Amino acid sequence: MGKATIDHVAERAGVSIKTVSRVVNNEPNVRPSTRDKVLRAVAELDYRPNLSARSLAGNRSYVIGLLYDNPSANYVIDVQDGVLAASRAQGYDLLIHPCNHRDPDVAEEVADLLRQPRVDGLILTPPLSDMAAVLEVLSASGTPFVRLAPTVDKHLSPYVETNDRNAAYQMTQQLLSLGHSRIGFISGHPDHRAVACRYEGYGDALRDQGLEVVEDLVEQGYNSFESGELAAQKLLALTPRPTAIFAANDDMAAGAMMVAHRMGLNVPAEVSVAGFDDTPVAHQIWPSLSTVRQPIQAMAKMAAELLLTQVQGKQVQAQSNLDSSLILRDSTGPAPK
Amino acid sequence: MGKATIDHVAERAGVSIKTVSRVVNNEPNVRPSTRDKVLRAVAELDYRPNLSARSLAGNRSYVIGLLYDNPSANYVIDVQDGVLAASRAQGYDLLIHPCNHRDPDVAEEVADLLRQPRVDGLILTPPLSDMAAVLEVLSASGTPFVRLAPTVDKHLSPYVETNDRNAAYQMTQQLLSLGHSRIGFISGHPDHRAVACRYEGYGDALRDQGLEVVEDLVEQGYNSFESGELAAQKLLALTPRPTAIFAANDDMAAGAMMVAHRMGLNVPAEVSVAGFDDTPVAHQIWPSLSTVRQPIQAMAKMAAELLLTQVQGKQVQAQSNLDSSLILRDSTGPAPK
DNA sequence: CTGAAAGCGCTAACAC
DNA sequence: GTGTTAGCGCTTTCAG
Numbered sequence: 266m267g268k269a270t271i272d273h274v275a276e277r278a279g280v281s282i283k284t285v286s287r288v289v290n291n292e293p294n295v296r297p298s299t300r301d302k303v304l305r306a307v308a309e310l311d312y313r314p315n316l317s318a319r320s321l322a323g324n325r326s327y328v329i330g331l332l333y334d335n336p337s338a339n340y341v342i343d344v345q346d347g348v349l350a351a352s353r354a355q356g357y358d359l360l361i362h363p364c365n366h367r368d369p370d371v372a373e374e375v376a377d378l379l380r381q382p383r384v385d386g387l388i389l390t391p392p393l394s395d396m397a398a399v400l401e402v403l404s405a406s407g408t409p410f411v412r413l414a415p416t417v418d419k420h421l422s423p424y425v426e427t428n429d430r431n432a433a434y435q436m437t438q439q440l441l442s443l444g445h446s447r448i449g450f451i452s453g454h455p456d457h458r459a460v461a462c463r464y465e466g467y468g469d470a471l472r473d474q475g476l477e478v479v480e481d482l483v484e485q486g487y488n489s490f491e492s493g494e495l496a497a498q499k500l501l502a503l504t505p506r507p508t509a510i511f512a513a514n515d516d517m518a519a520g521a522m523m524v525a526h527r528m529g530l531n532v533p534a535e536v537s538v539a540g541f542d543d544t545p546v547a548h549q550i551w552p553s554l555s556t557v558r559q560p561i562q563a564m565a566k567m568a569a570e571l572l573l574t575q576v577q578g579k580q581v582q583a584q585s586n587l588d589s590s591l592i593l594r595d596s597t598g599p600a601p602k
Numbered sequence: 603m604g605k606a607t608i609d610h611v612a613e614r615a616g617v618s619i620k621t622v623s624r625v626v627n628n629e630p631n632v633r634p635s636t637r638d639k640v641l642r643a644v645a646e647l648d649y650r651p652n653l654s655a656r657s658l659a660g661n662r663s664y665v666i667g668l669l670y671d672n673p674s675a676n677y678v679i680d681v682q683d684g685v686l687a688a689s690r691a692q693g694y695d696l697l698i699h700p701c702n703h704r705d706p707d708v709a710e711e712v713a714d715l716l717r718q719p720r721v722d723g724l725i726l727t728p729p730l731s732d733m734a735a736v737l738e739v740l741s742a743s744g745t746p747f748v749r750l751a752p753t754v755d756k757h758l759s760p761y762v763e764t765n766d767r768n769a770a771y772q773m774t775q776q777l778l779s780l781g782h783s784r785i786g787f788i789s790g791h792p793d794h795r796a797v798a799c800r801y802e803g804y805g806d807a808l809r810d811q812g813l814e815v816v817e818d819l820v821e822q823g824y825n826s827f828e829s830g831e832l833a834a835q836k837l838l839a840l841t842p843r844p845t846a847i848f849a850a851n852d853d854m855a856a857g858a859m860m861v862a863h864r865m866g867l868n869v870p871a872e873v874s875v876a877g878f879d880d881t882p883v884a885h886q887i888w889p890s891l892s893t894v895r896q897p898i899q900a901m902a903k904m905a906a907e908l909l910l911t912q913v914q915g916k917q918v919q920a921q922s923n924l925d926s927s928l929i930l931r932d933s934t935g936p937a938p939k
Numbered sequence: 940c941t942g943a944a945a946g947c948g949c950t951a952a953c954a955c
Numbered sequence: 956g957t958g959t960t961a962g963c964g965c966t967t968t969c970a971g
Contacts, residue, residue, distance in 0.1 A: 270964060281942045286966065294940055313718050317663065318964035320654040321947050325645055338882075342672065349700065358720070363686065381650050382604070383695070388748070445775040447650040490886050519886045526888040545675075549856045550887050554851050607948055618958045623950065631956055655948035658963045 269310035278306035289314055289573065320382065329572060332385035332393055333364040336457070336488060337516070339544045340561060344390055344413070345515060347565025355573050360384055364393075367457065372398035379406045386410060386572045388565070392456045409575040416458035423575065425568045425585045429459055432557045432589040433466025433595070436511060436539050439555075439591060441474050444600035445509040445537065449500040449602045450491055451486040451521065453513035460488065463513045463541060482507055486517045494521025501536070508536060508600045515540035515547045515556055522596065523548060533598030542544045543592055552595035559589045606647035612932055615643035615891025626651055657719060665695045666909060667721035669712065671703040673825060674853070675792070676881045677898060681727055681750070681791050684902025690727075692910050697721055699853035703793065709735035716743045723747060723909045726900070729793045731761070747911040748905045753795035760912065762905045762922045766796055769894045769926040770803025773848060776928060778811050778894075781937035782846040782874060786837040788823040788830055788858065790850035797825065800850045800878060819844055823854045836866060838873070845873060845937045850885045852877035852893055859887060859933065889932035893910050896926045 271289075275282040287295050292384060295303075320326045321601040331348055335341055345361065352359050362378060364371055369383030378384065379402070386409040393399055394412040394508075400421055401408050412424040425444070450467045468478045484496035486558050493512055500507055501524060512518035518540030525532050532538055532552055540547055543558035558580060567585050574581045608626075612619040617640060624632050625640040632640075643649070668685055672678055682698065683709055688695050694703045699715060701708055708730075715721065716739070724747040730736055731749040737758055740747050749761040777785050787804050790797030805815045818840060821833035830849055837844055838861060849855035855877030862869050869875055879885055880895035904922050911918045 272964080282965080283942055283967090284940090287941085290966090297941065299940085311717075315658070315964050316718060316720060317654045317657040319651070319966075320949090321658050321949085322964075322966040324947075324966090326654065335679065335683075338675040341679055342675040346672075346700065349698075358697055361682065361686075361698060363683065380648070381653060382705055383653060408883065490882070516882075516886070523886070523888050545827070545853075546883055546886055549853070549860070551860050609948080619949080620958060621956085624957085627950085633956060636956080652948050655963090656950075658965085659948075659950040661950090661963075774955095 268315075269312040269313070271314070273310055274303065274306045274312050277310060277331040277387055278303045285318040321507075324382060325385050325576075326382055327356065328360050328384050329569065330360045330362055330378065330387045330577070332362050332364065332378075332388075332399075333390040334393055335363050336391075337542075337544065340390075340542075343561040344388075344565040347562035347567075347594065348388060348569040350562075351381060351566045357573060366392050366396060371396065372402050375399050376402045376406070379408050383475075384408070386576045388568050388572055389413065389415075391415075391426070391459045392454075395458050398509075406552035409572060410438045411575070412539040413564060413568055414459040416462065419584070423571045423581050423583050423585075425564045425571070425587065426459070427559050427564065427587050427589050429462040429589075430466040430469070432559075432591070433463035433511075433541070434470045434512075435466075435591055436541070436555075436557055436561025437467045437470035438474075439593070440509045440511060440539065440597065441470065441476075442539065443509075443597065446476060446600070447479075447482065447505065447507040447509070449484070449497075449507035449510040451484050451496040451500070451510065451517045453486060453517075455485075457488065460513050467511060476530065486513060486554035488514055488516060490516045490520040490523075494524050495520075497524040497578065501530065501545075509535060509539070509597070511539045513541055515542045515544045515554060518554055518556070518596075519546050519550055522554070532596055537597040537600070537602055539597055547592070555593045555595075555597040557589050558592050560587045563587055603641040605652075606649040608649075608651070610647055611640065611643045611649050614647060614704040615639045616636055619841065623932075625861040632880040661719060662913075663719055663721050664693065665697050665721050666906065666913070667697045667699055667715065667724045668727075669699050669701065669724055669736075672700050673728075674879075674881065675935050676725075677879075680898040681725075684899035684904075684908040685725060687899075688903045688906035688910065693912060694722075702743050703729050703733060703915075708733065709739050712736050713739045713743070716740075717806060722744070723913045725905050725909055726750065726752075728752075728796050732795050738777075740797035746909060748909040748912070750801070750901060751796040753799065756921070757883060760908045760920050760922075762901045762908070762924065763796070764896050764901065764924050764926050766799040766926075767803040767806070769896075769928070770848075770878070771807045772851075772928055773878070773892075773894055774804045774807035776812075776930070777846045777848060777876065777934065778807065778813075780846075780934065782935070783813060783845040784816075784819065784842065784846070786840075786844035786847040787820045788833040788837070788847065788849040788854045788884050789820060790854075791825040792822075796826065797878075804848060823850065825851055825853060827853045827857040827860075830854025831861050832857075834858035837861055838862065838867065843873065846876070846934070847873060848876045850878055852879045852881045852891060855893070855933075856883050856887055859891070868932055872938055876934055881904055884929070886929065892928075892930045892932075892934040894926050895929050897924050900924055
């Protein structure tokens with residue numbers, strides 16, 4: 266089966282190659298009967314347009330890029346799957362580009378990626394969504410891009426987000442309603458601004474209940490299991506001990522749980538633990554972790570759809586907001602007397 | 603910065619475009635001084651060859667594909683990172699193509715992917731590495747491919763593997779040396795032949811110790827946490843109870859641990875648990891899990907290197923074998939009296 | 940509504 | 956060693 270080209274199709278359908286091109290690209294101004302003829306020839310020859318030729322002539326690549334700094338395998342896979350779902354549906358391919366956001370050359374790296382007509386558009390995940398240097402390069406290049414959960418310069422591009430603050434507010438409220446008042450908080454990596462927002466929800470919920478944020482009860486974490494362990498060690502060494510710990514992500518919550526186990530503390534009887542993200546570990550540890558589920562895949566899909574709309578030159582809505590949900594499992598319970 | 607083309611470079615260097623092409627592609631037969639001139643022009647103009655033009659003219663895409671059926675996010679990310687490390691180094695891009703190996707149309711899907719000159723070669727992960735229909739399409743197409751951990755038709759392509767059987771043998775031996783003799787085994791998904799091999803290692807170790815494989819002590823699992831729970835429920839309900847459980851992967855081991863906790867069994871005092879893969883969950887659960895670490899990323903990198911060598915038309919070694927290592931943590935201990 | 944012609948930027952022959 | 960000449964398969968003018 267020698268690959269069919271547009272010429273073969275044109276010949277078979279008895280039209281010019283331009284007409285074939287029109288049909289294949291869904292352009293207007295083709296008589297229905299002509300369109301049918303062409304479509305039939307396409308089917309018979311099992312014709313697929315050659316992407317390279319297309320991009321060379323049309324100056325587009327039919328590829329979109331996904332730029333991320335691997336914070337967590339589960340997150341990345343969810344994002345990839347969501348983006349792929351949207352891009353495949355429209356015949357676009359996905360180029361993945363992991364990078365290190367602390368590398369001083371990231372912006373240069375991105376510039377490099379854009380210097381060639383490799384990608385028609387880019388999707389950024391946190392913390393890249395918030396990096397001024399990267400945003401500048403992108404804006405200057407004119408390449409369309411969409412961000413996931415940006416917290417700064419939101420006017421620079423369309424974006425998709427969830428309300429992290431609200432979800433954290435609800436989880437805190439949930440703990441308060443269980444009778445907890447000394448609630449420890451392990452905050453997220455400061456570079457991940459979206460994760461940092463979760464702290465606001467925690468504080469707001471306390472204040473709305475007439476409580477204050479106690480400085481000792483808040484520990485800085487860095488999104489990793491180990492940083493959660495360290496933070497929890499400090500929190501659980503306090504007197505009086507907090508009766509609950511809310512960590513800004515599941516890995517840190519798992520770290521806190523590990524510390525509780527080591528100290529012989531019963532979860533949730535002596536201390537409740539809550540996380541955020543609903544990663545697989547949340548239901549694989551014992552007791553299973555109460556957490557917040559974010560629609561990562563749906564967000565990524567939405568972002569890709571916004572991007573593709575934009576790539577095709579259409580006007581696009583500036584933002585999209587999806588909801589999270591509270592997942593209550595076994596790690597949270599009534600406050601001890 | 604209007605993109606520089608090969609013509610600009612040729613003009614600036616005072617040579618023909620063909621010479622530029624030679625230099626850029628590291629072809630021989632260019633006088634060093636000429637080469638230098640060209641290289642200087644390339645640098646000054648910040649010239650990058652246009653990939654589309656290149657692939658159109660040269661009938662190659664400078665892209666390799668990674669075909670996988672997402673068994674676990676951590677595994678996939680490791681593979682991606684390994685492949686990227688190798689491909690980036692050689693200027694190749696990566697196209698990811700997750701798919702469902704149970705979908706009756708996978709082979710057709712692969713054929714579709716190959717119908718266009720989108721990818722110069724393909725890397726397959728288990729269980730795709732073992733799927734006859736896919737292998738057939740690939741072999742017929744003539745596209746180079748490399749497999750990770752294949753168990754069948756090894757002559758069909760170069761491949762990279764670890765010795766799963768040996769690693770499982772060692773872990774079983776370790777448990778035996780701790781005094782365990784009733785060791786339950788939770789086997790892996792039958793579609794994942796490489797995982798299935800781990801059962802052989804278990805059996806061989808027992809036999810070499812003069813023990814027999816007791817049918818009741820072997821439960822079929824399907825690689826998921828939940829399947830591990832189910833299997834462990836059966837195993838731990840036996841009388842006498844097994845004093846150790848060895849699961850063919852970490853997720854199932856985590857499931858077994860969950861069941862032990864629910865039954866109030868102390869791990870490892872009353873029952874030891876061992877896993878395989880050293881996924882993050884292994885050190886995030888309590889007690890931390892003894893397991894086997896495989897060099898996934900290194901294997902993937904090696905596979906990509908083999909593929910790229912092949913893509914460039916060079917002869918390539920048929921296989922490569924990397925070693926796993928035992929990671930002993932807190933979930934295994936001496937057999938109870 | 941349809942077609943002819945002119946490239947997109949590069950590599951592959953083949954000459955010199 | 957180096958240059959010349961054709962395309963690769965498509966989209967884009969611009970005519971009809």
